[in-house]
Amino acid sequence: MRDCGAAAPPDQAALDVLCPMHARLDREGWIVHAGPMLAKLDARSGVVGRRFADLFELRRPRIDDRVDLLMDGGAVRLRLRLRQPPATGLKGVFVPVAGGAVVNLSFGIALQEAVRDFSLTAGDFAATDLAVEMLYLIEAKSVAMEASRKLNLRLQGARIAAEEKAFTDTLTGLGNRRVLEPLLTRLIDAGSDFALLNLDLDFFKAVNDTLGHAAGDHVLQQAAGIMRAETRDSDRVLRLGGDEFVVILEGPVDRARVDDIARRLIARLEEPMRWEGRPLEISASIGAALSRSYVTREAGAMIAQMMDDADRALYAAKAAGRGRHVVHDPSEGG
Known part of the structure; x- marks a missing residue:
């Protein structure tokens, strides 16, 4: 490191204010003075007394870091990069003066990163x-x-x-009618095996008529909870309106599984519910259709046919005495 104890030119203080990121070089390229902002770039090792080329990699003009070659020319624009991490890119202008040169630098587009990396504040920059x-x-x-x-x-x-x-039934928290078609379409398009169960609550109207809608709402909420409990997380329970529900059992699913779940649902729903100390007795009828029974896999046509077949199976269950389930048999036709 070179001794740079010579007195500063009389305009140095003004230059530090106007160009806080400048350096004065002697004719051999040693830094003899650094503005206060430039000094922050290497505050630990110091800037003054070091070769300019040791601190900065000169990228343009390409003169192998020989800044002394610029001393006898005019002003030159520079592109540089700090040699030490974080290797910040800089722009500059090199101006020869008596006894050496002045190099004024700026961060350009790297400004935001430089403020962070070198802990700069607004006070480090020139006021203008x-x-x-x-x-x-x-x-x-x-x-x-x-x-x-x-x-x-x-x-x-x-x-x-x-x-x-x-898409949610506010009373029960189940999905509502709007969920049904998109859900079935997704399953059909994916080629999934599933069953569709139409479920109506038997004797629900009698509860509403004798005890009022509050009791009826209680029944619907309890029934929704039972259906959730008796089906898997991958299955879906929807309330279409009134006392009408749909249960979608995702596959693999066959007749035996539908029979088992339908019987369990009916048995649970026939257990008396309590309302203000009084027992409420209902039951359920279920009609089901299995996706594997259908040749067509065109979603719209298949949904319409499955819903129609499940409805007919439901009416057959009610006609047989309620509290029953019927699975649609495609061999019966109609």
Whole structure:
């Protein structure tokens, strides 16, 4: 490191204020003075008394870091990079002066990273430097983007909540009629094996007529809970309206499984429910259709046919005395 104890030129103090990121070089390329901001780039080892080429890699012009070759020319634009990590890129202008040169530097597009890496503040920049305004703009943009991100999250949450509400039966918390067709379409398009069970509560109207709608709502909520408990997480229970429910059993599913679940559902629903100390007795009738019974896999036609066949099976269960289930048999036709 070279001894640079010579007195500074009389204009040095002004230059430090106007160009805080400048360096004065002697004719051999040694730094004899550094502005206060430039000194921060290597505060631990110091900048003054070191070769300019030891601190900076000169990328343009390509003169093998021989800045002394520029001493006898005019002003030259520079592109440089710090040799030490984080290897920040810089822009500069090299101006020969009596006894050497002045190099003024700036961070260019690396400004935001440099402020972070070297702990710079607005006070490190010249008062007229547009970089200060750029810092404020960057900060304002960051604040605006964060506010926009939070707003988007709130809007997304509101949209999801609205969609969930639109597809949810508010009384029971089950999916509603709007869920049915998209759900069946997805299963059919995926070639999945499933069963569709139409379930009606028997004697529900008598509860409503004798004890009122509050008792009826209680029955519907209890029935929904029973259907959830007796089916798997992969199955779906929907309330279509009134005392009409649909249970979708995802496969593999066969007649034996449908029979087993239908019997368990009916048995559980026939257990007396309590309402204000009084027993409420209902039952259920179920009509079912199995997807494997259908040749066509065109979603629209298959959904319509399965719903129609499950409805006919449900009416057959009711006609047989209620509290029963019937699985549609395609061999019977009609």
